[in-house]
Amino acid sequence: MNPRWWLLWMLLPVSGCLMVPKGPSDGDSPLNLRRQQREGSGPWKTTSRVERWSGARSAVIVCDMWDDHWCQSASARVGEMVPAMNRFLAEARSRGMLIIHAPSSVTSFYDGTPARDLARRAPFAKTPVPLAMAERWGTHWCWPDASHEGVLPIDDSDMGCSCAGTKCTIREAWKRQHPGIDILPGDALTDDGQEAWNLLQARGVDHVILCGVHLNMCVLGRPFAIRQMVRLGKEVALARDLTDTMYNPERPPGVDHFTGTDLVIGHVERYWCPSFESSDLTGGKPFRFASDPRRGD
Secondary structure: OOHHHHHHHHHHHHHOOOOOOOOHHHOEEEEEEEEEEOOOOOOOEEEEEEEEEEHHHEEEEEEOOEOOOOOHHHHHHHHHHHHHHHHHHHHHHHOOOEEEEEOOOOHHHHOOOHHHHHHHHOOOOOOOOOOOOEEEOOEEEOOOOOOOOOOOOOOOOOOOOOOOOOOOOOOOOOOOEOOOOOOOOOOEEOOOHHHHHHHHHHHOOOEEEEEEOOOOOHHHHOOOOHHHHHHOOOEEEEEEEEEOOOOOOOOOOOOOHHHHHHHHHHHHHHHOOOEEOOHHHHOOOOOOOOOOOOOOO
16 A cells, blocks of 8 residues: 555544645735834835734724725725625635624624624633724724824825716614625624624734725724723734825815825824735735726836
């Protein structure tokens, strides 16, 4: 008998199945992490390094990818992003990453579902520092920290609707997460900072990936999002092609919407965490909005 087959045969009684080496989908995921750094008050310089994040010790948090939005252009961009996000989440699952869906203020839509129950059942875990509990828009929030970050590079004081002509009326238009995003067995769903922390600790998660909308608001400020997770000591990264901002090009600095988003990505890379593109996991092309004038860059 071939010695190799003899070895496999001997392993069968022990495991009940063939013990084969782990494939790429079971192990570490190489991410090209981009940051902006400087020495003292010198110029910011873009740096990049490759890190391998263990799937079993990583999670993806999907922020506020709602089924609708008060701003029609923002809602349309979310819908355009959904297929690319689904591909990214499928690949993340295949690598053993925990997927946490976080559609703020509409989690009651999912009461009684396995994903919602999974978040609620996670055992309580004390945080190393108190959770940020400031209020904004009727929910807990991590406000900008002047001791940690500079001023945002875009003016979103008008709430950032980029629709041409008459601006949309602010209202809570969302009722659930966008139905095009798959919520599969093993996924969790919460918008609560403590529940999100409980899930991460129960799974031994060290690495947290944020994606979704909107970067200058919710992806930075929600109680499960970038500022909070960095404060709590997690290694955080932003999937920079799977996000968007609320930015009106008529406001300073007067650039197009997508350049405005890039400026906020740069802000995150400077003050909070590195970013990478979803193609690092999927192996395809990074997502680009069809109306982005720099689409071919």
